[in-house]
Amino acid sequence: MRRTLVIACTALLAAAAAVAAVAGEQSLTLHEGAGRDLTAGRCAICHSLDYIPNNAPVMDRTGWQKIIQKMRERFGAPISDPEAQQILDYLAGNYAGKS
């Protein structure tokens, strides 16, 4: 199941431009704030953005840091170090219900 998803993700990366357009639409569902478009663009490559608000109640900054790290290391999310920092700031500032 995971393997299939990762392969599907790799295929999706080839269509990154199209994905970015879709993500732009989906970003409307995320709270306004610095880093929102970047977060929506990167996190919607492989799965729904619902993962973000759905997990918010149990999340704090450390929790999001671990998730972003997991997405990058285990699933190969195409997110650079500076981008990861911006995404972390955005998620910790807007979707950290626990802290």
Ligand code: HEC
């Ligand atoms: C390269 C593909 C990929 C990208 C990009 C990606 N994810 Fe994931 N994500 C996955 C996979 C695979 C799973 C596990 C399978 C599932 O539950 O769909 C997952 C699961 C999750 C989960 C559920 C909890 C968990 O640990 O499994 C959360 C929360 C999550 N992702 C958040 C994010 C956020 C936030 C971003 C953007 C920073 C992101 N993802 C980007 C592939 C990705």
